[in-house]
Amino acid sequence: MTPSLAALHGNRACALAAIAAGCRFFAGYPITPSSEIAEQLSRELPRVDGVFIQMEDEIGSLAAVIGASLGGVKVMTATSGPGFSLMQENLGYAAMTETPCVIVNVMRGGPSTGMPTRPSQGDIMQARWGTHGDHPIVVLAPASVQEIYDETIRAFNLAEEFRTPVIVAYDETIAHLLESVVIPQRRTVATVTRKFARGDEQGFQPYAETEDLVPPMARPGDGHRVHVTGLTHMADGFPTQKPDLAARATRRLLDKIEQNRDRIERTETFEVEDAEVLIVAVGIVARAARRAAQDLRSAGARAGLFRPVTLWPFPEQALIEAAAKARHVLVAEMNAGQLALEVERILGRGRVARLNRIDGEPIPPADIARSIREIAA
Amino acid sequence: MNEAVRTNFDIKDYLRLEMMPHFMCPGCGHGIALRCLLWAVHELGVDKNRLAVVSGIGCSGRVGAYIDANTFHTTHGRPLAFATGLKLARPDLTVVVITGDGDCLAIGGNHLIHACRRNLDITCLMLNNEVYGMTGGQVSPTTAIDRLTTTTPHGNAEPTFDACRLADAAGASFVGREVTRQAPALKSVIKAGLAHEGFAFIEVLSDCTEIYGRKNDLGESPEMILAQKSDMRPEAFGNAADEPFRPNRLRAGVLVQRDRPEYGRVYRERAAAERAKAKAKG
Amino acid sequence: MRAEPKGEQAAAATRALNVMIVGVGGQGVLMISKALALIGQKQGLQVKQSEVHGMAKRGGAVFSHIRFGVEVWSPTIARGEADALIALEWAEGLRWIDYLRPETGVFIADTRRIVPPFACRSRRHGAPMAYARETPAEALEKVGEGFALDATAIATTLGEPRAANTVLLGVLSTSLDMPAADWLAVLDALTPPKSRAINLEAFRAGRAWAEAARDDPTLRFDAGFVPRARPADAPDMSVALVINAAWCKGCDICVKLCPERCLVLDAEQVAFLKAPHACTGCRVCEWLCPDFAIEVRTAVREAAGA
Numbered sequence: 001m002t003p004s005l006a007a008l009h010g011n012r013a014c015a016l017a018a019i020a021a022g023c024r025f026f027a028g029y030p031i032t033p034s035s036e037i038a039e040q041l042s043r044e045l046p047r048v049d050g051v052f053i054q055m056e057d058e059i060g061s062l063a064a065v066i067g068a069s070l071g072g073v074k075v076m077t078a079t080s081g082p083g084f085s086l087m088q089e090n091l092g093y094a095a096m097t098e099t100p101c102v103i104v105n106v107m108r109g110g111p112s113t114g115m116p117t118r119p120s121q122g123d124i125m126q127a128r129w130g131t132h133g134d135h136p137i138v139v140l141a142p143a144s145v146q147e148i149y150d151e152t153i154r155a156f157n158l159a160e161e162f163r164t165p166v167i168v169a170y171d172e173t174i175a176h177l178l179e180s181v182v183i184p185q186r187r188t189v190a191t192v193t194r195k196f197a198r199g200d201e202q203g204f205q206p207y208a209e210t211e212d213l214v215p216p217m218a219r220p221g222d223g224h225r226v227h228v229t230g231l232t233h234m235a236d237g238f239p240t241q242k243p244d245l246a247a248r249a250t251r252r253l254l255d256k257i258e259q260n261r262d263r264i265e266r267t268e269t270f271e272v273e274d275a276e277v278l279i280v281a282v283g284i285v286a287r288a289a290r291r292a293a294q295d296l297r298s299a300g301a302r303a304g305l306f307r308p309v310t311l312w313p314f315p316e317q318a319l320i321e322a323a324a325k326a327r328h329v330l331v332a333e334m335n336a337g338q339l340a341l342e343v344e345r346i347l348g349r350g351r352v353a354r355l356n357r358i359d360g361e362p363i364p365p366a367d368i369a370r371s372i373r374e375i376a377a
Numbered sequence: 378m379n380e381a382v383r384t385n386f387d388i389k390d391y392l393r394l395e396m397m398p399h400f401m402c403p404g405c406g407h408g409i410a411l412r413c414l415l416w417a418v419h420e421l422g423v424d425k426n427r428l429a430v431v432s433g434i435g436c437s438g439r440v441g442a443y444i445d446a447n448t449f450h451t452t453h454g455r456p457l458a459f460a461t462g463l464k465l466a467r468p469d470l471t472v473v474v475i476t477g478d479g480d481c482l483a484i485g486g487n488h489l490i491h492a493c494r495r496n497l498d499i500t501c502l503m504l505n506n507e508v509y510g511m512t513g514g515q516v517s518p519t520t521a522i523d524r525l526t527t528t529t530p531h532g533n534a535e536p537t538f539d540a541c542r543l544a545d546a547a548g549a550s551f552v553g554r555e556v557t558r559q560a561p562a563l564k565s566v567i568k569a570g571l572a573h574e575g576f577a578f579i580e581v582l583s584d585c586t587e588i589y590g591r592k593n594d595l596g597e598s599p600e601m602i603l604a605q606k607s608d609m610r611p612e613a614f615g616n617a618a619d620e621p622f623r624p625n626r627l628r629a630g631v632l633v634q635r636d637r638p639e640y641g642r643v644y645r646e647r648a649a650a651e652r653a654k655a656k657a658k659g
Numbered sequence: 660m661r662a663e664p665k666g667e668q669a670a671a672a673t674r675a676l677n678v679m680i681v682g683v684g685g686q687g688v689l690m691i692s693k694a695l696a697l698i699g700q701k702q703g704l705q706v707k708q709s710e711v712h713g714m715a716k717r718g719g720a721v722f723s724h725i726r727f728g729v730e731v732w733s734p735t736i737a738r739g740e741a742d743a744l745i746a747l748e749w750a751e752g753l754r755w756i757d758y759l760r761p762e763t764g765v766f767i768a769d770t771r772r773i774v775p776p777f778a779c780r781s782r783r784h785g786a787p788m789a790y791a792r793e794t795p796a797e798a799l800e801k802v803g804e805g806f807a808l809d810a811t812a813i814a815t816t817l818g819e820p821r822a823a824n825t826v827l828l829g830v831l832s833t834s835l836d837m838p839a840a841d842w843l844a845v846l847d848a849l850t851p852p853k854s855r856a857i858n859l860e861a862f863r864a865g866r867a868w869a870e871a872a873r874d875d876p877t878l879r880f881d882a883g884f885v886p887r888a889r890p891a892d893a894p895d896m897s898v899a900l901v902i903n904a905a906w907c908k909g910c911d912i913c914v915k916l917c918p919e920r921c922l923v924l925d926a927e928q929v930a931f932l933k934a935p936h937a938c939t940g941c942r943v944c945e946w947l948c949p950d951f952a953i954e955v956r957t958a959v960r961e962a963a964g965a
Contacts, residue, residue, distance in 0.1 A: 024466070025462065025465070025466050027461075027462055045648075046644075046647070046648030046651050046652070047648075047651065047652060047655060049648065049652070051465045051466060051644065051648075053461065053462075053465060053644075055458060055461070055491075056458075056487050056488060056491040057487060059455060059458065060455065060458035060461070060487070060488055060491070061458075063451065063452070063455040063458035063459045063461075063462065063488075064458050064459065064461045064462030064465070065462055066451075066459060066462065067431070067449070067451075067458070067459035067460060067461065067462030067463035067464075067466070068462035068463060068465060068466035068467075069462075069466075070449060070459075070463060071429075071462070071463045071466040071467035071470070072466075072467070073466040073467075075462075075466075089452055089455075090452055090455065093451065093452050218447075220426075220427070220429050220447035220463075220467060220470055221426055221427050221447075221467070221469065221470065222426070223426050225425060225426060225445055225446055225447055225448075226447065226448075227393075227441075227442050227448045227449075227450065228448065228449045228450065229442070229449075229450035230450065230451065230452060231450065238396065238442065239442075387954075388951050389951075392951070397906055397951070398905065398906040398908070398950055398952075399950065401949065401950075402908075403908035403909055403910035403949075403950075404908070404910030404911070404912055404949060405910075405949050406949060407949065408948070408949025408950055408951065409946070409947055409948075409949050412946065412948075412951060557947070557949075558916075558947070560946035560947060561946065586910070597910075597911055597915075598910045598911060598912050598949075599911055599912050599914075599915030599916055600915075602912065602916075602947070603916075
C-alpha cells in the first residue's frame, strides 16, 4: 500500500484533501478564483454520502456551513476576497459559538472587486481581524499544491480539536498551479473529530471551562438540548452581561488558541542558522524568496528564509529564533505591507525592510535578491 | 412523527423552566405564538431531542431560548441559511425557524425567497409585530403605512410587504397565516406546516404593545390582538393582484399548499443513484 | 281567474295539496323538494315550490314549501294549512309543527338531532343545552297523524347516512295517492348515477317502514327516545384556575378577553380569579396568556355520596 502520486491544481487538491479529512458538507457561492473547489466538491461529496449546496450568497454559505457543523458534521466553504468580506459576520459567530469550520480564502487582487483573476496576499490582516471583536482565529498559508493538500487536512483537524473556525488562505497563483502531489492512503491520514458530549444530560454545561479549554460539543439528537447563541454566554450557554463572566468567556476563547500555540504553529525555515539576512514571506512569494536566498548564498551572502505556514496565531517565538543572527530582515509580500506590521512588532522596526507588490503580479526571485543587496549595501 | 394526537398538553414540559419568566414585554404576542408552536409540537409527538429551533436577531430571535430543545440563536437575518445547512446535514431533525418581520423580510429577505424556492423541509414561523422592537421601535418592511415609528416620525410612507404573497410567489409549498387571538387555529396551522414535507412559511400576526402600540395609540394588548383578528377577511389573499403590496384585509389559515418535491429528499436520492452507478462501474 | 269553490266538498277536491320540508343546511331538503315537485308534475298537476336557503349555510335552518293542485297560485303555505310536514331534523320539525292542519296534517320526522351552536347557552363543560325537550310521543299527540323514525339510522344501514331524506320521502309516499312507480322514476332521473341505487333503496326502506307503522301504531315512534339536556356521557367536571403570579406580567389580556369576565388584576397587577363560579373552563385565558401564567385544570367531579 503506497501513497499515490497525482498532478493536481491547487484548488482540486484542496477539495480532495477536504474529503480525506472527513468533510461531509460544503456550502458556497461561485467566485473567481475559488470556484473549482465548489465544482469539485459538488461531484465528490455525494459519493461519500455528503452534501454540497450552492447558496444564495456567501453570507448564507457560511451560515449553512455553521448550521451543518452544529449538526455534528465536518464542514467547509471556499471563497475569495469579496465573498470573504461577506463571511466575516458569521465567522465571528463560529468563533463565538465554538463551531468547527474550515474557510478557504483564495486571495485575489483588491480592494472591492479588484482583480479577480490576479493573485494577491491582501487578506492577511482581514483574515486575522476581519470580524468584529476579540476573537480566536487560526489561519494557515500553504505555499504549494502539496501543502494545500496537507494543510487543508490540518485545518480540519485544528478546527475540530479546538472548536474554532480555521482559514486556509492561499493566493490565486497556487490555486491554479498544477503540481505533483503525494496523496496518502486514506487510512494513513490522521484525522481529528471534535469531542461530543456523552451522557450526563442533566446539568450539562456546553461551555464549561474544561482543562483543555475546549468543552465537548452537544450534538442535536444526543439528548443534551443546549442553547447556542452568538451573545456572550456563560458556561450554561445562556447570555450574560456580568462583567466577570463576560471577561472569562472571551478570555477562554482566546486562551484556547494562545495556550496551544505549539500545537497550532508551523513554520518552514531555509538556511536560517547563520543567516545575517532573513527573508520573511508566505505563500507563493516564499517560493521566490527561497530561490533568492539560494542565489544570494551562491554569491556568498548568508541569506535565509522564514516562512510561517501557520499565519495566525503568528509564530512569534520561531521568528525570533530564526532572526537571532540577522542584521537585516526583509518582508516580501503581495500587498502594501501587512505581514510586515507583525514582523516589525516582533523584531522592532530598526532592522525590518519591506518589499511590496500590489499590481497583481507575483514577486520574482530577482526582485527579492536585489532588495536584499540594496539593504545590505 | 407520531400521527396520533396526544392530549394533556402542559407547556411546562417544553420550557426551560429555569429561564422563566421570559424577557418579553407584558402583552407581547410572541409568547402566545410560542405556546402554539409547542402545542403543535406536542400534538405531533415531536421528540424534543430531535427538535432544532433556529432563530435570528430581534425579539423573535430570543423566543427560541425558552424552548427545551436544541436551540440556535444565530445572526441577524440568517436563521434560514443556518437551518438550511442543519437540515441538509441532519435530515433526522425537525427544524423550525423562528424569525421576525425585520429579520426575515429585510436583512434576511434573500434567504427567505431562496428557502421558499429550494423547498427544504423546514417550518418557518415569522412573528410579525410590524416593528423593530428590540432596537427601540424602528420602521420594518411590514409596518403599516402612515404608522409612527422612531425612524418614521412623520408617518411611514413605505408600502408594506405581504410576506405570504411573497412566499407564495417564491414557490413556498406551504403558506399559512394566523393571528395570536385564534390560538387553537394558529396551533392547527403550525401543526399542518410541521406535518408538511417541504418548506412551510407561516406568518403569525403578533403585537408589540409596549413600543408600537403605544406610539400609535393602538390600545393595550387586548385591543391590539382583537384588532388583528378583525383585520382578517377571507377575500383578500389571491385576488388582490391590483394591489402591489399588502392589502388591508388579510386572509388567515392555510393559504397555499402545493405538492413539490422536497429538496433534501431529491438530493439524497440523486446522490444514492450516483453512488450506485459508481459501485456498478466497480 | 281561479274558479270559486262551490262548497266544502268541491273545495276539498280542488284545493292544493301543501307539503313542507324542513331541516338544516346540508341534509338535502331541496333535493327531495325537487323530487316532490317533479312527482306532482307527473300527475299533471300545477306545482309551486319556494324555499329559503343560502343564508343558512351548513347547519342553518332550511325550509321549502311545495304546493300542487289543478290550479295553484300562491307559492307559500300559511300557518295551519300544511297537509304534510317532513322534518329532516327533530327540532326543526317541532319548530314548524303548527303549520300543519290541526286535525289532518301528517307529521314525518327524523328523530336525529343536530344541535346548533346557539343552543349552547353556557360554555361550561357539560352545561345543559337549550334544545327541544319534547319526545316523539309528545309531539305525535299534537298532530293528526305522525311518524317519528330514526331515518338516518335506516340510511346508515344502507350505507349512506345522507340518504335519510329519501327514507322520509318514502314514508310520505304512503300518505299521498300517487303510484309508487312514479316516485321511483323521478328519483331515478333526479339522483346522480353514483348514489342512484342507494337512494332508490332508501325510498323503498322508508315506504316499508311506514307501511309497517300504519299497521302497528306502536311502531310510529321510538319510545326509547330520551331528550338530551346535556351532551351524552358528559361527566360532571370541576374547573380550577392555577395562576402563576411569578410569571404574570399583568398585561390584561386574560381580563379583557375572558368571555365570562371572571378575571381581574389585583393590587399587584397580577391576574386573579374574582368570580370562580362564572368560570366555565373554556381555556381562552390559558391560550392567550403570553407568559404561560394561567393553567386551567379540569377534573371529573366525583358523584355526590359515591
